[in-house]
Amino acid sequence: MQWSFDKKFTVVLTLALATVILLGFIQYLSVRRFAADSKWVSQTHDVLRELVSLRNRLNRADASAQRYAITRDPVDLATYQRARSLIQDSLQKLATLTSDNTSQQQRVLNLQAPTRRSMDALQQEVGLPGDGTSGAAQLQTLENSVRDANTATRAIITQLETEELELLEKRNADTEHSNRFLNLLLIGGTLTAFLLLGTAGQIIRVNMQRRMKLEEASRQGEERFRLMVEGVQDYAIIMLDRLGHIESWNTGAQRIKGYEASEILGKHFSCFYTGEDVSSGKPQQFLDAATLGHAEQEGWRVRADGSRFFASVVITARLDSSGNLVGFSKVTRDITERMKAQQALRQEIAEKTEMQQKVVESEESLRRLSVTLLRTQDEERQRIGREVHDSLGQYLAVLKMKLDGLAASPADAYSDGAIELKQCSDLLTQCITEVRTISYLLYPPLLEEMGLKSAVPWYLDGFSQRSGITTTFDVPTQFDRLERDVELTLFRILQEALTNVHRHSGSPTAAVRLVRTSSEIVLEVIDHGTGISAEVLEQSGPGWVRSLGVGLRGMNERLRQLGGNLDIESSEQGTTVRATIPGAPGMSGSKHKGGEGAELRF
Numbered sequence: 001m002q003w004s005f006d007k008k009f010t011v012v013l014t015l016a017l018a019t020v021i022l023l024g025f026i027q028y029l030s031v032r033r034f035a036a037d038s039k040w041v042s043q044t045h046d047v048l049r050e051l052v053s054l055r056n057r058l059n060r061a062d063a064s065a066q067r068y069a070i071t072r073d074p075v076d077l078a079t080y081q082r083a084r085s086l087i088q089d090s091l092q093k094l095a096t097l098t099s100d101n102t103s104q105q106q107r108v109l110n111l112q113a114p115t116r117r118s119m120d121a122l123q124q125e126v127g128l129p130g131d132g133t134s135g136a137a138q139l140q141t142l143e144n145s146v147r148d149a150n151t152a153t154r155a156i157i158t159q160l161e162t163e164e165l166e167l168l169e170k171r172n173a174d175t176e177h178s179n180r181f182l183n184l185l186l187i188g189g190t191l192t193a194f195l196l197l198g199t200a201g202q203i204i205r206v207n208m209q210r211r212m213k214l215e216e217a218s219r220q221g222e223e224r225f226r227l228m229v230e231g232v233q234d235y236a237i238i239m240l241d242r243l244g245h246i247e248s249w250n251t252g253a254q255r256i257k258g259y260e261a262s263e264i265l266g267k268h269f270s271c272f273y274t275g276e277d278v279s280s281g282k283p284q285q286f287l288d289a290a291t292l293g294h295a296e297q298e299g300w301r302v303r304a305d306g307s308r309f310f311a312s313v314v315i316t317a318r319l320d321s322s323g324n325l326v327g328f329s330k331v332t333r334d335i336t337e338r339m340k341a342q343q344a345l346r347q348e349i350a351e352k353t354e355m356q357q358k359v360v361e362s363e364e365s366l367r368r369l370s371v372t373l374l375r376t377q378d379e380e381r382q383r384i385g386r387e388v389h390d391s392l393g394q395y396l397a398v399l400k401m402k403l404d405g406l407a408a409s410p411a412d413a414y415s416d417g418a419i420e421l422k423q424c425s426d427l428l429t430q431c432i433t434e435v436r437t438i439s440y441l442l443y444p445p446l447l448e449e450m451g452l453k454s455a456v457p458w459y460l461d462g463f464s465q466r467s468g469i470t471t472t473f474d475v476p477t478q479f480d481r482l483e484r485d486v487e488l489t490l491f492r493i494l495q496e497a498l499t500n501v502h503r504h505s506g507s508p509t510a511a512v513r514l515v516r517t518s519s520e521i522v523l524e525v526i527d528h529g530t531g532i533s534a535e536v537l538e539q540s541g542p543g544w545v546r547s548l549g550v551g552l553r554g555m556n557e558r559l560r561q562l563g564g565n566l567d568i569e570s571s572e573q574g575t576t577v578r579a580t581i582p583g584a585p586g587m588s589g590s591k592h593k594g595g596e597g598a599e600l601r602f
Contacts, residue, residue: 023189118149505529
């Protein structure tokens with residue numbers, strides 16, 4: 001059965017829309033399931049955190065109660081009372097969090113009795129008189145009771161943690177399965193929808209080609225018919241004698257020039273010219289040129305009513321059998337509209353040329369603005385880096401010194417306070433390291449002080465630690481300092497290129513080469529990742545102005561203001577980003593020194 005175009009298109013389009021709708025509905029269900037699985041995973045993590053908190057609070061209550069029984073220090077009593085109240089909060093939260101799991105709920109209930117026994121024994125221990133009248137046997141009995149109760153409590157907590165970890169593993173697996181199913185569904189559904197839409201497009205294209213052929217054949221037939229019927233009327237066909245007097249007059253001549261045959265026969269054809277042309281002798285010059293066989297001319301002509309029109313005129317000499325001139329045949333066509341169209345086209349071309357010039361000027365203004373923004377961004381990075389380093393870094397350094405001083409004071413090194421001071425000092429050390437790293441990445445002082453050759457290895461070490469990507473650096477031994485702007489530009493390009501390697505390439509390695517010749521300096525960043533598709537590179541356009549994101553455009557503008565250029569070569573084996581700057585002369589060290597404050601190490 002042969003289906004019509006409308007039926008084919010309707011069927012295919014309906015299938016495509018139905019596929020898209022079904023895909024959207026299934027995706028909605030999958031997203032809901034994925035959200036539910038994620039919620040259960042989050043709840044499991046909450047239970048595990050609360051179990052850790054309960055164990056820590058039991059230990060804190062036990063330790064503070066024992067210290068208070070010995071030292072009678074009110075601080076220890078307050079610590080014990082606070083831990084006691086928090087223990088009850090942990091039990092209530094655990095009861096709420098495990099309400100969906102019957103076995104876990106029962107274990108939480110089983111925690112109540114040993115926890116209560118431990119708290120009662122601790123309360124009795126805290127309540128012992130501090131004058132030494134209570135016996136050591138009584139204190140030992142209470143401590144044994146606390147130890148037994150805590151042992152039972154820890155065993156139940158361990159069981160709870162074990163089951164929650166099993167639940168976490170299962171829920172993580174469910175979440176991963178849901179996510180994988182959703183991705184496969186999206187890919188399969190999308191490909192199916194595109195295939196159906198492509199089929200619909202192909203049907204439309206074939207039908208349009210068929211219609212265009214039919215329309216073209218029809219147009220050609222109509223054009224031939226029109227030329228046969230109206231062609232003669234579009235031309236003024238006139239016969240002239242040897243001197244240029246009119247001998248014959250057709251319908252086209254009457255329509256174009258406005259004369260009846262009786263009015264014009266016998267007159268000289270110069271009556272069609274303007275007064276200026278007649279005075280200059282153009283009609284006779286035209287005839288003289290035609291005596292050689294053929295002459296063409298375009299110009300203004302005059303109708304019977306005095307109106308003007310722009311004409312294309314062809315005059316051909318008529319010869320007898322002996323080759324003698326007997327007259328002329330003259331064909332005139334009104335091309336006023338064509339002339340006006342040409343003038344309008346020339347005007348349009350001039351306007352477009354002017355507009356293109358304005359666009360070029362606008363693009364140049366945008367490039368200058370881009371350069372200014374990049375320079376302002378570098379200056380702002382430098383200012384923020386210095387402020388973070390010199391203000392926040394100083395405060396953190398002073399705070400660490402004070403904590404280290406407190407930790408070094410005479411005290412029990414294994415007490416809770418000393419341990420917490422040590423932990424605070426370690427965390428502060430990490431904070432100082434992060435602040436220093438952030439300030440250096442914003443504007444590395446090593447680049448300002450030692451130059452690009454020293455700053456690159458430092459940055460690569462930090463990049464490898466943060467990303468897990470192995471890097472290498474190849475630079476000649478004799479590599480002098482460069483101009484400050486050149487060094488900063490190449491360093492920023494290196495940062496952006498390695499960021500793209502980390503985010504997009506999936507490459508486990510990255511190689512950096514820095515080469516300087518007598519005429520140029522070249523920085524190359526090479527990875528062995530998935531590469532960039534040729535379509536994306538082609539769509540980016542000249543100067544990477546249509547590239548996704550601002551990274552490539554920013555790199556290109558930085559190089560452009562220095563007269564350099566950016567090249568990217570990519571394949572399935574990896575990508576090479578090459579930045580080239582011509583000349584790049586070295587500078588004296590004085591232009592690279594800081595001058596705005598020495599670096600503070602912390």
